[in-house]
Amino acid sequence: IWQTKFTEDVSKDKELYIRTTLRELIIYILFLIDLCIVSFGMTSSSTFYFTNAMMSLFLDQSSPGVSTFRQSAQINDFCLFANGSMLDGLYWETWYNGENVTSGDLGYIYYANKLLGKPRLRMLRVKNSSCDVADAFTREIKECYGSYAPDIEDQSTFGPNGSFVYYTESQLNGTTFWGQLAAYSGGGYIQELAMTKGESLSITNNLIQNLWIGRGTRAVFLDFTVYNANINLFSVIKLLLEIPPTGGVIPTWSFRTVKLIRYVNFMDYIVLVCEGIFCAFIVYYIIEECIEIFKHRCSYFGSFWNCLDLLVIAISLCCIGFSIYRSLVVDAQLTQLLAEPDTYSNFEYLSFAQTRFNDVGAVLVFFAWIKIFKYISFNKTMTQLSSTLSRCSKDVGGFAIMFFIFFFAYAQLGYLLFGTQVLDYSTFYNATFTLLRIILGDFNFQALEQANRVLGPIYFITFVFFVFFILLNMFLAIINDTYGEVKSELASKKDEFQLYDYLKEIFYSNRQ
Template sequence: MMTFAVYLIVFSSVGFGSMNINSHYFNKHMEKLLVSRTFGLAGIRNIEDFWIFAEGPMLDSLFPEPGEMDGNIIVGGPRLRQAKVQNNSCEVHSHLKYLQDSCYGHYTISTEDREAFGPGTTSPWVFSHTGSDYYRGLVATYGGGGYHLELPSNKIDALQAIQALRQNNWLTRGTRAVFVDVVVYSVNVDQLLIAKLLVEFPPTGDALPSWFFEVSRTSLFSKSKDYYIFVCAMISMTFNVYFLLLEACRLVYLKLTYFSRFWNYFDLSVSIGSIISLRFGIKNYLFIASTLDKLPDGVDIPSFEILARNGFNVKVTTSIALSLCWLKIFYFLRVGSSTLAKIRVSVWSCVLNSLGFFMVFVLLVFAFTHLAHHVLGPHLHEYSTLGATTTSLLRALLWDFDLEELQRSRPVFGPMILLVYLSLVLTVLWSIPLAIFARSHTDVMSEISRRCNLWDQWKEMVWGQYSYRQGKVTSEEELRLLLEQEGLTDEDMAAVLSRMGVRRGQHVDSHHLRNALGCLQDAEMLPEVAVRWLTDLKQRVDAAGQKMVALTDKVHMTLEVASGDGS
């Protein structure tokens, strides 16, 4: 336990020490500039709105006036990239082709347009692979290629380049997504912000903006605290290797029985998760150094995307591993806490009933998911897909829903569906689990009470035997002989003598027996010898009773036969 406590302190130092409040403020500041301000990214609803955003708020935020400089400098220049689909990527009904012959469908890799278009043969008008990874948006998952333009690193030239794209209709009916990749450096806090702004244009019209910001450090060891975190990371890695070797030895020794204990899975997950998180951390540190060394030769946006992804992986894996480590404290608490042990037994005893409840809950949510999706999906974005509908219904259980939107979309069916759903699911969600656990806990406490009664009987039996022979039992040898006459094995006798505090050759008095009885008050500490002793005694009594019944039947039969002969 002390080993794990040291490991938890060291690993917590790595997890909490790597967080910085400046990252939060830097992230929120850039989000306000690019997303939340007037004509920001969040307000885009069509292609025209995007051009207004790109020519105005985006450039104003990335290239501020000298007097408005707040210490945030754009590294290189923004990169614009669009993903298009081919013409005739969908079918027009034969009777309606006279209205419109061309058709641009949903984006997929197979329907992606890779033909050159527009007035020139430069990169904005010719498809190319940029080296970026696949990116999942709100509507589709987009490839790393497209029609892209690296904007100049000054505001005037960047504005002219964007205006040239707009005048030559760079965005068309086939445009399904526009990416804006930006890298911003904050001089005051020595951090980089990798921003990916995305505006998706579904084939049905409208525009769906989204964004992803990730803050990364530029210096590996800028403060004394960084050296401390690095040392803690190395110590944590050593602990993880030790824990993995320990689990491997246990697996070899226990073989398949190793997988029968829940905490073995937990220990394995903690060790593997910690090693993965530390591996991502080391990889991220090395990647930062290599990426910054290449900056004088030009900004490589794909490298910064990898940097952002590595930083995100570090945070996720570290937080998961650290959470598992803190949850493992329950493993040590359950050993010395009878309350937690009773709760654990109660939970495990109602697992099957809980699975039945879970199936009922899933069926209810699944049924209402289909109902809400079909009725409300065409009108509300929160119910437009099965996944979004499921999320919205689960959020409704936490009272997070927009009743006014439901009333506007479906004045009758909207509120009615929500009312019936909450009434049924909340009844199932709160009443049935409480009833299941209460019944299970009652059964467990009854079993503990029964064992307490058995323990009291065993104490009376032992005390009676000792009181009857207390004048005869004065040494450890005589007590061992008494226990042997009662049918105890050598192992059981050693356990009883250990509880009594009797050593070989020691004088025995009433204090030793009271010490043994006082140490075993908890029902969960009832020794197996007591259960076996009372079980054997009960079996003997039952067998004697059965013999008495059989003997009584024989006597009755003999009397009946005798009376029949006499008549």
């Protein structure tokens, strides 16, 4: 049952080689179908529409005379958003005809998504004198607040009667969050909103009047979670307002739409059955690979496909272990969080764990599909393609070194020339991906020209010339030349017994 082309001597028997490979292919296709059912059964298009609905409401909804969260440019914009669009989005207390919502229907966003617990505001500050003032200005400027870093966080109590108290990351069960400017700790000064719009408005007004957001503030978070029972999805939402030392604000956001309660309807239980079959397949492949390793010893690891087999098995075991752990943690914490509806429900860790599980599952599906080339490489056409890639690998490697020298040189040049004026070149990271976009035909020439009327056009034209007209054509020439050589060699060889011949032989033998 575990017979493969690596456990049998198929070098002299082409028919045995094809028969063994075909059997492996059929088993693997069944495994791939099962994996796809499990993977796609855990997601749906409803996930996108749910996320899009929440993003439209909290990022792009505006009140008269008030900018949206996405358009926030200064602290005053956020204050107007907090008292306007934010509260309007969180609290739906009237129907569209003006009638009040009944008490049983309160707490539903869009009248369909249950707000779990209370929303929470969290703020991070840095200490005064966390940066150095130039000697020429020390007499006029007495305060200096630097960029955010955990070691210069201000944790002192402030506000009227010491009402604003700092809580550590462990006290809040928080996690580090990456914004555009920095990685922010899970601690900070917190303020939970109320269950009604009127009470929450009083809370936000009190924060504004007492200057809760000050000169040392570097980040303000709004965290809350909603659940849609119609599609059994949670949306864990985080709106972040980053305040750089330069002044102004940078809005950032995170919408994690996840399926934390796995098994509810009939389709979910079909997925559960397929998960059991998936585990059986993994046990089968573990035994198969162990037999191959025992037979070939160290030479087993010299094959790319064998290493890919081990990688798929390793990722699969991670998925299985992660799924079991996630299920246990979700069941325990979900019950605890839902038991306290009058406080902030921290679903951040649960959503993070589920998102990482989805990421690992996506990587597994990718490598599982790549692995299918292992079983169809005996075909003449596939042999031609794989031989071309393997033979030109050294030339492509040498070309890649030359290409990236040019590429990163232009990325650094663009960052240094235009980084102060053009967003696409504001960091070396952005400059790198901007050049990749230029290769794909997505570019903003006007921005370069406005930044520097002389060097901008020169930079763009020379990059396009070297990359498009020289380097990419060299790459195509390497591939084309190698492909021609391989094709000529295969054409001069005697035709071997192919899969088509084997299937035709089986077909005619069955007819007789």
